[in-house]
Amino acid sequence: MIAGLTATERQIGLVLAGLVTLMGAALGIAGRNDVLGYQGLLIVVFGALVMIALLRNLDAPEPDESRLAEYYDDPIRFGIVLTMLWAIFGMFVGLWVAALLAWPELTFDAAWASFGRLRPAHTTGVIFGFGGNALIATSLHVVQRTSRARLPDQVSPWFVLLGYNLFCLLAVTGYFAGITQSKEYAEPEWYADLWLVIVWVAYFALYIRTLARRKEPHIYVANWYYMAFILVVAVLHIVNNLAVPVSFGSAKAYSAFSGVQDAMTQWWYGHNAVAFFLTAGFLGMMYYYLPKRAERPIYSYRLSIISFWGITFMYMWAGSHHLHYTALPHWVQTLGMTFSVVLLVPSWASAANALLTLNGAWHKVRDDATLRFMMVAAVFYGLSTFEGSFLAIRAVNSLSHYTDWTVGHVHAGALGWVAMITFGALYTLTPAMWKRARMYSNTLVEVHFWCAVIGTLIYVFAMWNSGIIQGLMWRTYNDSGTLTYSFIESLVAMHPYYIARTLGGLFFLAGAAVGTYNIFMTIRHEPLPLSRRAEALGTDRPLVPGE
Amino acid sequence: MAVGERDPVTGKHTTGHEWNGIKELDNRVPRAVFFFLLATILFSIVYWVLMPAWPLGVTYTKGLLGIDQRQTVEKAVEEAAAQRAAWTDEIVRLDFAEITKRPELMRIVRESGSTLFGDNCAVCHGTDAKGSPGFPSLADDSWLWGGNPEIVAETLRIGINSTHPETRFAQMPAFGRDGILDRPAISSIVSFIRNNAEGIDDLGPLDMKGVEEGAQLFAENCAACHGAEGRGDPAMGAPDLMDNSWVISSDRASLSRTIWQGRQGQMPHWEERLAEIDRKILAIYVTEIAGRKMEAAQ
Ligand code: HEC
Ligand code: HEC
Ligand code: HEM
Numbered sequence: 001m002i003a004g005l006t007a008t009e010r011q012i013g014l015v016l017a018g019l020v021t022l023m024g025a026a027l028g029i030a031g032r033n034d035v036l037g038y039q040g041l042l043i044v045v046f047g048a049l050v051m052i053a054l055l056r057n058l059d060a061p062e063p064d065e066s067r068l069a070e071y072y073d074d075p076i077r078f079g080i081v082l083t084m085l086w087a088i089f090g091m092f093v094g095l096w097v098a099a100l101l102a103w104p105e106l107t108f109d110a111a112w113a114s115f116g117r118l119r120p121a122h123t124t125g126v127i128f129g130f131g132g133n134a135l136i137a138t139s140l141h142v143v144q145r146t147s148r149a150r151l152p153d154q155v156s157p158w159f160v161l162l163g164y165n166l167f168c169l170l171a172v173t174g175y176f177a178g179i180t181q182s183k184e185y186a187e188p189e190w191y192a193d194l195w196l197v198i199v200w201v202a203y204f205a206l207y208i209r210t211l212a213r214r215k216e217p218h219i220y221v222a223n224w225y226y227m228a229f230i231l232v233v234a235v236l237h238i239v240n241n242l243a244v245p246v247s248f249g250s251a252k253a254y255s256a257f258s259g260v261q262d263a264m265t266q267w268w269y270g271h272n273a274v275a276f277f278l279t280a281g282f283l284g285m286m287y288y289y290l291p292k293r294a295e296r297p298i299y300s301y302r303l304s305i306i307s308f309w310g311i312t313f314m315y316m317w318a319g320s321h322h323l324h325y326t327a328l329p330h331w332v333q334t335l336g337m338t339f340s341v342v343l344l345v346p347s348w349a350s351a352a353n354a355l356l357t358l359n360g361a362w363h364k365v366r367d368d369a370t371l372r373f374m375m376v377a378a379v380f381y382g383l384s385t386f387e388g389s390f391l392a393i394r395a396v397n398s399l400s401h402y403t404d405w406t407v408g409h410v411h412a413g414a415l416g417w418v419a420m421i422t423f424g425a426l427y428t429l430t431p432a433m434w435k436r437a438r439m440y441s442n443t444l445v446e447v448h449f450w451c452a453v454i455g456t457l458i459y460v461f462a463m464w465n466s467g468i469i470q471g472l473m474w475r476t477y478n479d480s481g482t483l484t485y486s487f488i489e490s491l492v493a494m495h496p497y498y499i500a501r502t503l504g505g506l507f508f509l510a511g512a513a514v515g516t517y518n519i520f521m522t523i524r525h526e527p528l529p530l531s532r533r534a535e536a537l538g539t540d541r542p543l544v545p546g547e
Numbered sequence: 548m549a550v551g552e553r554d555p556v557t558g559k560h561t562t563g564h565e566w567n568g569i570k571e572l573d574n575r576v577p578r579a580v581f582f583f584l585l586a587t588i589l590f591s592i593v594y595w596v597l598m599p600a601w602p603l604g605v606t607y608t609k610g611l612l613g614i615d616q617r618q619t620v621e622k623a624v625e626e627a628a629a630q631r632a633a634w635t636d637e638i639v640r641l642d643f644a645e646i647t648k649r650p651e652l653m654r655i656v657r658e659s660g661s662t663l664f665g666d667n668c669a670v671c672h673g674t675d676a677k678g679s680p681g682f683p684s685l686a687d688d689s690w691l692w693g694g695n696p697e698i699v700a701e702t703l704r705i706g707i708n709s710t711h712p713e714t715r716f717a718q719m720p721a722f723g724r725d726g727i728l729d730r731p732a733i734s735s736i737v738s739f740i741r742n743n744a745e746g747i748d749d750l751g752p753l754d755m756k757g758v759e760e761g762a763q764l765f766a767e768n769c770a771a772c773h774g775a776e777g778r779g780d781p782a783m784g785a786p787d788l789m790d791n792s793w794v795i796s797s798d799r800a801s802l803s804r805t806i807w808q809g810r811q812g813q814m815p816h817w818e819e820r821l822a823e824i825d826r827k828i829l830a831i832y833v834t835e836i837a838g839r840k841m842e843a844a845q
Binding site: 145146148216217218220221288291292295296297298299300301302303304306310325329330331333334335337338339341342344345348349352359360478480481482483484485486487488489492540541 | 554556557561562564566567568569570571572573574575576577580583584587588590591594595598599600601602607608610614615616617627630631634655658659661662663664665666669670674
């Protein structure tokens with residue numbers, strides 16, 4: 001991989017890694033009396049490892065000019081591997097958290113293993129580690145292929161990918177050490193947040209520069225979604241994380257917002273993180289890999305436009321549905337609720353556009369587990385957006401809020417939509433990236449598919465039951481006007497469902513493990529001989545050289 | 548729009564664009580999409596007209612129905628209080644003896660007492676009120692401070708070794724650690740207690756040693772608080788050591804440890820956290836219902 005970089009690029013990389021190392025050292029020294037010290041140390045180790053890797057190959061010969069006639073895929077390959085590693089980590093911690101809720105003693109009396117630290121390690125691990133790496137890897141693939149343009153340089157994709165993973169590492173190790181700003185999905189503290197801003201701006205610039213080099217007259221719809229994802233996440237991240245650190249040597253910072261404004265900013269962020277990270281980005285993925293695998297044209301160009309603008313506009317207003325019946329003024333709740341209801345239409349339009357695209361390819365859905373992953377993902381996308389709009393209605397929310405129903409809803413989306421579309425995309429992408437005819441084992445893809453479906457169904461049904469029972473128990477009154485159930489009785493009632501959820505999670509994790517094995521075996525296998533590549537992989541249109 | 552070739556499967560035209568092999572059909576947006584878009588937008592507009600909805604500088608549109616969540620909650624709370632007043636007034640007015648004689652009130656005490664207990668007390672005393680090591684059982688007839696509802700209500704108000712200014716103090720001295728008794732002496736006292744307390748059926752060879760001296764030492768050191776017969780003293784919260792109810796346990800190790808290092812169990816006070824009527828309900832619930840005269844009340 002490093003051999004593919006030019007000497008100048010290696011030197012630039014070395015300087016960048018050196019700067020990161022220095023930055024880590026400064027942070028570590030300033031924060032030596034604080035947990036921040038360890039975070040600084042982690043940055044130093046990370047930067048040093050990158051420097052060592054570069055130094056060891058600094059004198060390698062210059063790469064061949066012919067590389068410019070091909071797409072730049074090294075970071076994509078690296079990103080695929082990282083995606084699967086984070087998947088295993090994040091889902092394992094998810095399984096642990098699930099088990100912890102059924103058997104609370106599983107923390108082994110260790111502070112780092114307490115629920116409050118493991119839970120964000122799970123959410124960050126799966127959303128940012130697994131989801132984020134999948135988005136970066138696939139977006140770099142999609143933008144090159146649909147623009148017929150090579151990435152503009154070979155340093156910035158590495159900066160984005162490695163920098164992003166440094167952020168994820170800082171976040172997760174920070175939680176274990178007890179660092180958090182206690183905003184859901186925005187737990188990392190100020191120094192990690194600042195670092196992510198830099199990385200994200202580089203990501204946006206990389207994307208725009210690649211699009212600017214495109215040889216196709218139009219920008220394909222998948223790119224709009226990826227761009228919306230990158231741009232909006234930048235805005236959300238910056239605003240919600242505005243904070244003042246206690247000092248340069250302290251991990252702790254205080255938010256610029258307080259009270260109900262803080263809550264509103266947080267859920268404006270939180271909901272749009274779902275919308276633009278977990279929805280828009282993955283819709284971009286779907287719009288490329290699904291038609292590609294099905295070898296069918298997108299059902300309707302106009303439908304994709306309508307749903308794109310519908311989703312982008314409507315989601316921005318919906319965040320307040322997380323704060324029904326709170327100190328938030330009633331009128332804000334009304335707006336959040338009504339926009340959430342309208343939002344259903346463009347969401348279902350996207351799901352329908354995906355499913356209608358499969359017309360004429362349903363026999364492939366039957367035979368090909370990879371395509372089936374993406375089909376099921378579109379179905380779950382439709383299901384969970386319907387459920388979301390429904391839960392946003394105040395009267396429904398008064399039952400569902402604070403219960404496991406929310407968690408069930410999240411995972412219908414997270415397991416059924418986000419994870420499944422990702423697996424579908426990775427099974428399409430991996431053989432192409434490593435020039436293999438197909439995945440190492442199609443049977444294992446099939447096994448993974450069924451593990452994922454069974455796991456998701458068990459999980460979601462368990463949480464629906466538990467959530468609704470919980471909600472009803474909390475609002476049941478005796479004739480005398482007092483509550484019938486104590487909270488502790490509702491906990492007892494949830495226990496069997498928590499065990500079931502753990503089982504569902506086990507299926508899902510097992511599936512992901514099988515998938516990881518399959519991907520690693522595919523990588524280890526012999527590539528196709530050059531003579532047969534065109535026939536098996538000939539789908540990529542060649543780059544237009546010499547620009 | 549530039550109309551491209553026909554898709555062989557559906558016979559529809561494509562838009563004529565192609566990206567790395569991906570094409571798009573030029574299908575119209577299905578009517579249903581516009582229909583539902585219109586329907587949901589209409590719903591929203593009606594909802595905005597009826598409910599508080601749009602900001603107008605420092606105020607907002609109040610909605611034709613005049614509904615506001617804060618007023619709704621206040622009204623609901625008032626109504627619920629009014630509905631409950633039928634029995635809450637009675638419970639506040641009557642004394643404990645009178646309440647226990649009224650089956651319809653006792654039914655309510657049992658209902659709401661079990662929820663109050665589950666929400667506030669079960670974490671320490673157990674959902675069945677039977678306690679666990681360190682947290683006394685409230686379901687038997689052995690009491691540290693006495694088992695009538697007035698006393699329990701007071702215990703709830705001020706707590707035991709709590710931060711309340713009037714708290715009850717329960718101080719079991721650390722005889723061993725403070726050098727008042729040595730290990731053999733403590734061992735003898737433990738033998739004495741275990742040989743005389745009710746319901747101990749696991750006596751071993753160690754328990755046979757020093758029973759005589761133990762009795763002597765007990766009279767000198769312990770009787771002041773636990774009574775000459777060892778039957779406890781509710782005035783000091785000193786437990787009966789001769790019954791078969793134990794805050795911790797009756798095994799030799801637990802007894803020796805208590806006598807060596809003393810004990811000051813902590814029961815939080817509830818004066819600021821629970822309304823007087825709730826404490827009253829709990830006092831009756833704990834003394835009359837939890838695990839005991841339940842049947843009588845039914
Ligand atoms: C934080 C744990 C804790 C909670 C919560 C708690 N208790 Fe206690 N309670 C104790 C301990 C410990 C004692 C024994 C104190 C001692 O050893 O002197 C005690 C003692 C008592 C006693 C005195 C028993 C006797 O024999 O005289 C009563 C009555 C009592 N608790 C009732 C309640 C009720 C009712 C509640 C709920 C409102 C409650 N407790 C909540 C820890 C707790
Ligand atoms: C100053 C009064 C006082 C004296 C003297 C005293 N105790 Fe205690 N003892 C208490 C109190 C009060 C408690 C309850 C402590 C608590 O639970 O918070 C207690 C608790 C105990 C317990 C624990 C009972 C259980 O149910 O777990 C034992 C055993 C005990 N005492 C033994 C002794 C012995 C033996 C002596 C003499 C060597 C002694 N005590 C002297 C006040 C006293
Ligand atoms: C092995 C599979 C998984 C298991 C066992 C699992 C388990 C859990 C558990 C136990 C919780 C905490 C629920 C609570 O606090 O009551 C949780 C929360 C969450 N998980 Fe997962 N999870 C898995 C996969 C995923 C994936 C793949 C994603 C996203 C891509 C995801 C996203 C989330 C989110 C966003 C939350 C927070 C939900 C909320 O606050 O309501 N999970 N998960």
